Structures are given as C-alpha cells and as structure tokens.
Amino acid sequence: MISDNLSFIPLGGVGTVTKNMYVYEYQNQILLVDCGLGFADETMLGVDLLLPDISYLLQAVKSGKRIIGMGISHGHEDHMGGLPFILPQLPEFPIFGTPFTAAMANKKLQEFGIINKVQPVAFGESKEIKLGPFALHFIRVTHSVPDTSHIFIKTPIGNFYHGSDYKFDNTPFDNQASDFAGIQKAGDAGVLALMTDCLGSEREGITPSEQGMEKNFLEVMQKATGKVIVTTYSSHINRLNQIVWATEKAGRRICFVGRSLIHAIEVAKMEKKIFIPKGMEAQIDDLKFIKPSGLVLLVAGSQGQENSALTRIVDGVHKDVQLASNDVVIFSSDTIPGNEVLVNSVIDEIARQEITVYYSGISHDFHVSGHASQDEMVKLLSLVRPKYIVPISGNYRHMAAYKRLAKKHGFPNSNILLAQNGQEYLFSQQGLRPGKRYPIKTVYVDQISGEEIEDFVLLDRQRLSTEGIVVIMAEVDEDTGKLFQDPDIIARGFSAADTNAVRKIVSRSVRNAFQRNQKQLKNSVFIRKLIRDIAEREISQKLKRKPLILPVVVEM
C-alpha cells in the first residue's frame, strides 16, 4: 500500500511575515502557492532582499517530481516579488493570479525580461483551474491591493483553504467586498486545513475600513498653504485612490515621485483600478510652474529607504523637489519592523526643519492596517470551519497569538499547527503528522550585484564590520624559509591605538614563530596557516577581537 498523503511544506512565510512560498505535493506532483521576497532589516549588511530557499524544489525536480503550477494570492512583493529571481531556476510551469495580481506580477517580471508569464484568471468557482490532482479557484477578499484572493485548493486528500493576507473591509474603495458567500461555500464543501494570515492576531476587534481616510487627507490639503507630500506603500492602490480623490476635491494637482510608485500607478491605470481626471496629473518637470498650494506629491519611500525619493527630498538633494517651511508631510503608512531607525531619522529631519509632519506616532488619521484583527479572524474561522489550522505570514509571536485565539474559540490545541519553514506536514485521511525536515538556509540578494549571496558572505561582512580586518604580508626566503624582514601589517576597522597594538602584537609573534619553526617553513600553504593561527590567537588574547585575517606570503 502506498501512503496516500498530501504533503505541505512552507519554504518561507512562517516565522516571518514575508518570503511567502508554499508547497502542496501529492504523489510527486507539486502545486506552489506564492513566490514572495523578504525585506532586509537594518542588521543585514549590504543585503537588498531575501528569498525563500527553493533547495527542496531543485532537488525534487532532479529526482523526477513535477511542478505542475503556481497560484499567486495577491500583488504584493512578499507574495510575488521573488518570481524574477526564482523562475529562471525552475522548469517551466503555468502561473495563475487574479487580473490585477497577474498585471502586477507581469510588470515586475517585465523588468527582468520575462513577458506575460502570469495568466489572469477571474474570481469564482466557475473559473476553477485543474492542475493534475489539484483543482483551485480564487475567492475575493479585501486587503490593501485590488483583486486580493484566497485560494481554495481541492486535492484527493481533502480541501485546503489558503487564506493569505486579508481583512474584511465592508466598505472597500472599489465596492468589491469580500465574497462571504464564496467562503461559506468553500466551508460547506469541507475544509481539511485552513492556512491563514495571522499578522493582526494581537489586535482585538475589527480593523477599520479604508473609507473615511479620504476626508482626513482632504482636510489637510484644504488647510495647507504649501505643498502636501504624502508617502505610502507603492502597491497600496486603495490608499492611492483615496489620496487622488482628496486631491481632486481640494482642487490640487497631483504628481507621482519615485520609480516604484510610478510603476504601481501605471499598472493600476492599465487595469482600471485608478482613475485620474484629465489634467490633474502633473509631471515632475512641470512642478516649477505650479504654485505649491495647488500641489500634492505622492512620494515613494515610506520606509525611510536611503535612496528613496522621500529621503532625498527631505535631505535637500532631490533635483526636482525642495521642502518649504509651509509644506506638510504625511506618512500614510506604518513602519515595517526593522526599519525604525531609518523611518524615525527621516521624521526627525523633517521636524528639525520645523516642517509639519504627520506620522503614526501622533496621528491614526492617515493609516489603517490591511490585515484582519481578531474578530475578522474568528469570522473567517466560522465560515471556513476547518479541521486543522496553520497560521502563516506572521512572526512566531503572531502565530502564537493566533493559536491562543483559535483555542479560545474551541479549536483543539493539537489541531492548530505552528509550522516551521522546511518542515513537511503530511495530511491524510487518518490525520496530520510531521514528515521529513528539509534544511532551510537564508537566501540573501546582494544590494549591488542583485545576485544571491551565501550566509558566509554575510558573516564575512559582519565580521569585517564589527571585528575589522588584518592583512599580514610576510616576505620569505624561498631557500632558507627565513623571514626577510618584519611582516607588513595592514589593519582596518580599528582605532588608531588598536591598529598600533595589532601591528606590534602580530609582528612580534610572527617573528618568534619563524624563529622557532624555521625548518618546516618552506610550504607557503603551511606558512599562511601558521601566520593566521598565530595572529588570530594573539589578537584574540590581547585585544579580545576576532578580525578577518588575510595572510599574504611572498616567496623570494
């Protein structure tokens, strides 16, 4: 008897909010959901972004398993931004998303020369896609980007409800409310497991609707005597619409500043998810002809990114936009954990210039979360009625908070799974049990080259930055194995006093070592190792540091 299991493996997205990518595997056929990237925090040196680790998939393909398709839940970077980096590494397979999702993903892929890869599919059971043993369809939910979906997946073992990022906004900007009937119907069909967004599980009640924020923007725009500068997440099309509407009512013109934002607006226009009245949009070259009191700038850089349009404007180095004392700056966003130092420093710099700035620390008028709070989570649970629950897309504290919530609402402890990336979970008619554990590494993408880098490069960088580097150059007589002269020593990342100390310590100890070991010193590999070992030991003992040590041996 072969085992009849559905194997679920998160490759990223549990224990982290981002890097969402999930494997659903049945008899050597693999369905993927999402392919997101992660954002580097302030402690990751020279790293631009993170990717899910697809080692499992590479190995699976090699061993004859087949990837039969991928569904994408919505058009956010942490759910589809990994595509251009990951697709080239895998064999061809079809990819599906709702129309706006597909458009956002294809726009992104286009920058990397991949054209129309993601196929748009309408919402609803009637648009079900059959992929080998799987069948899936998209169910509409609300979030901060249009056409966000939950994915209902039928398998021979049972049905899975992949409920990634959502909130239940009853008054969404585009009148496209969540499809409660569709969710209920999915629940009626019987759901073996609900994979679900848990990011907001620490918050009681209901996340407020986007609606109503428009009037807050309008009020500021009507009062301000200078420019109004608003920054938000570039993909937050719902918010962008409200800002555009407020701008129109305030009789101002709007200009979009920053590449990521301009891209998002292009897609939204193309997909008819944003409408900007004729003549209202100003180009950046026109700004000098428009009086500031007639202007709204929508600017990328809500996370304080060092090279973003906002940071350059605030630092006074943007070539087209300058801040004036009667301008108003609005952060229509929250700080993503890990970006606090950067965001706060931008806000402080605006405050230092005595320019009015609104941010979440002093006003909740300009941002609400795109994620469900506890009451919405309970509502989803009551509609889907799963046997098992797997909180995803959150840090462990959010997963733990979700588990507390689900238990409070009667779900047994043993049916709520706090998953780990790389762990296989085997669902069968008999129940749920852990399968194999695949090692998961953190995959970093280099800030400059855009290439994947390995852990050891990041470790090198961290060591370089905290511990410094010591280059030791020894000129050795090829014939006798004697040092020609004291080694040359270059130390970087040390204070002047420590640099001197390093020089003295290393110089003396290397000289002594050569005197003691003269005979064996004719092999340059051995000499390098000797120098490195001695220098490491001495510097560690005397200075309590562990710099990167590079011995250079010149045989003469």
Place this chain on the structure above:
Amino acid sequence: MISDNLSFIPLGGVGTVTKNMYVYEYQNQILLVDCGLGFADETMLGVDLLLPDISYLLQAVKSGKRIIGMGISHGHEDHMGGLPFILPQLPEFPIFGTPFTAAMANKKLQEFGIINKVQPVAFGESKEIKLGPFALHFIRVTHSVPDTSHIFIKTPIGNFYHGSDYKFDNTPFDNQASDFAGIQKAGDAGVLALMTDCLGSEREGITPSEQGMEKNFLEVMQKATGKVIVTTYSSHINRLNQIVWATEKAGRRICFVGRSLIHAIEVAKMEKKIFIPKGMEAQIDDLKFIKPSGLVLLVAGSQGQENSALTRIVDGVHKDVQLASNDVVIFSSDTIPGNEVLVNSVIDEIARQEITVYYSGISHDFHVSGHASQDEMVKLLSLVRPKYIVPISGNYRHMAAYKRLAKKHGFPNSNILLAQNGQEYLFSQQGLRPGKRYPIKTVYVDQISGEEIEDFVLLDRQRLSTEGIVVIMAEVDEDTGKLFQDPDIIARGFSAADTNAVRKIVSRSVRNAFQRNQKQLKNSVFIRKLIRDIAEREISQKLKRKPLILPVVVEM
C-alpha cells in the same frame, strides 16, 4: 562694556533622547548639567555606546575658562553614564547629585577605579550649592528611578529651571511625590528659561502611575505553574520594587540574573530603596534546588542585547537557567527605538518554543512610561511660568510636538527654542539670541576595546561591510619598475561570481597600467596610488561597487 550673557550650549541631548550634557557658562565659568551616554542602534557597526562631544570643553579649558562644577539630575545612564569616559579628560571639579543619584554614579565610576567622586546632596532650597556665579538646588520629581531631580539654577542673568526626565506620579512606590510646592516656589522666583523633558509630548493626557502594576504581576505569579521570568530596565528601581512585592505575596522566591541588574539591586539595597525579606532572595547556584513554581527570575536584557542573560536563557545557552514549557516570560519594558529587530527576535524565539510571553504588543499591564505626557507638561509649564522654553532629551519630532503643545497653551512661537547640539544660545536681560556654532562630532565607543573611535573608523566598517575589501599585491622589480607577475588579489565580502570578476578586472587593468607607465613606476607610494586609483575606477564602473582597496607593493 563687556557683554553680560549666560551662554547655554547643549553638547548632547537635543535631537536625541540620550547623551545628555549641557553647558551653562557665565564670564568664563562653566557649570555642567549631566554627563550621559547614548546607546548604539542596530546600524552602528561594532559600536557599544555613544558619548557627548566635549571638544568645546577641552578647548574652553585650554583657553583659560574654568569648569566650576556639575549637577546630575538622576541616576540613569543617559544622564550620568558618560562620567567614567569623560571625567579623565577634564580637570578636577566637584560633582553633585541627590543621594541615590550619587550612589548610582559612584557605583558606575567605581568599576573604572574612580572612588566617591559624586557628592550626595539633599533636596531643597536650603541645600543650595554655590558655585562661583551660580547657585543650584535639587527639586524632587518622580520618574522611574528614585531621587530624580529637577535642578534650579540661579545665575546673574536670571534663573534657569533644568527640568530633565520626569513624570508626575501621584502615587509613587516610595511615597516620595514630586515637590510641587518647590517647583511653584521656583516659578515664583522668576524663571528666564525652562529646559524640559519632551519625550512624551506625542502622548495626550497623563502617564499612568506605576502603582497598580504590582497586582498584574501577582496575578501571573499566582497562576503560573512554572517559573515567572521578568525583564525590565536594570535601573528601574520602582518597577523592581513592585516585582519584589508581588513575588513576596505570591510566596515565591526571587533571583536576580545579569550583571547590570545585580549592580542596580546592590545600590538600591545600600541606599534603602529596595527591601527584600530575609530568605526570599535566591542565589543562582540554588536554583536547581527550588521548584520552578516557587520561583521568579528578574533578568537583565529587556532590549534583546545579544549577550544578555535573557537572550542566553531563551537561546538555551545560559549555564544556570533553562526555559520550560510552562514558564511565563514578561517584558516589563518598551523597546527603545533602534532595538526592534533584536527584541522582536527574542520574543519570536520564545513564541516559537510555545512558551507564554507578555510584551507591549499584546499587553499594557506590565509597563508604563517614566516620562510625562501632555497634561503633566502643561502642569509643569503652569508652575514654572518661564519666559523661554527649550525642549531637551527628545528627538526632533518630540521637540516639535512639545513646541506645538506650548504654543497651544499660549507661549509665543519665538520664545520656544528648538535647539541644536553645539549651538551656543546667549541669554541676556535683552532677550535670547544665537551665539557661535561649535562643530559637534558623533563620538562612538568601540564595542570591544572600550575606546573612543572616530567617524572614519565607523565609515571604514560600514564600507567594509557593504562594499567589501580588495587587497592587491603587486611584486615590482626595484630596478626596472616592471611587474614580476600578475598581481595577487584577495577579495572579501563578494559573492563567488563577483570575486572572480574583481580578480579579472583588477588583474588586467593593473597589468595594462604598468605597461603604459613603465618609466615612472619606481616610487612605491606612486605605485600604490596608481593601483588604488585604477582598481577603484574599474570596480566602480564594472561592478558598481566601492570596496575598500588596499594596495600592497613588494619591491624586489
């Protein structure tokens, strides 16, 4: 006519919450207030702490000015932690603080071999200290450490009210309420300028009292079937007392874990600011004999510091304390901005182990701020009635929020000063005007050596970490100036592909340069410069990177 001015110069503490140090100068005599350190955030590589820049004082002393004394407002690191680093650089002068403040500062100085430097002075006008043209006395206020003071400073130009960190807690743990009568009396005497804590200026209303938190701790201690582990700021004696009281009522024993915490407890015991019933305190070696349900651990490391007791316990590498599944961990603290990544990762790791953890994201039961909110600020303003206001000890956004608040309460815009570090402000009977601007540099203290390091070392480190390093070793014929062979190239901090690219690019370009320039290449300084310039240009053009380049020339 000589100008009769009181010169006020912040050396640190405006635009930053920490590094508090202020100069009050009258006719070449300098009174200092506070001498605090700053905390490195996650972006400061290998930096342990920051110090105020005392270049101004060093120069002043050299030019014949005299430091006649220092007052310390309270026993927190960001107001007195700079003493052991800064005192050795300055001539002798007397230092004063209230009894607990003096004890905390002296304990700190003792670690550096400086004994009983800070003189304890009781609160109140009758204990006024005369220092040349100045007279000062301490006024009791409440905060999160006992004996916190505001300092009233009389000068020939007028009176200054130095109102650093405070809140108005009407039910403080030690029944030592703020001395409102004393503050009012100071106001009655006429106050030219109020320097004031502005950190809480974004918060409406009143900061809750510490009181009442005890019962929240007690409730957890009574329910938990395992150990209760609490972490808070080590110097937060008020909080420590409440935890001790709750522990006593819960019939548990308490153990203090972590060096900074043990030090603070020692001082608090000595100064009779904490009382631990006989037999209640357990030593760490006894823990194995006490059942977990009878135990509370008070543990240092509320900011997720990598080597703290808490982090080591959570990571399972603490030699005396292990986490068990029925333990409860309580963060009785807020995350100081800049530490989010570290703190969140500790919380997530506890949640991953499915151990109950309380933190400010899910519960406000275990921490309140030690700083005044808006209503308390207005109360201080109404008692002190200053002509000028200088918000201090906050970031610029807090200073700006304070300014909005003061304006709302009738203070004219021009009388509220958003100061800058290193800027001299001249107070006279005619008014207030800016004086000279002294350059202020950021002073970092190295994590390992404990020595001050300069900006350029930090920049070196940042460059090393983000851009990598390339060592180029060229063997040159002393006589002909020819390269013996292709240069040896070592690149670190690059991906494998980039390392290869660097090798190729540099090798080829250095070789070409030698071929073109053969004649002049007999000066090793020139050769080094040539190699560096070429390598920099080529790597920057081809790889868009700017690594640190170390040319090494061997003349043979």
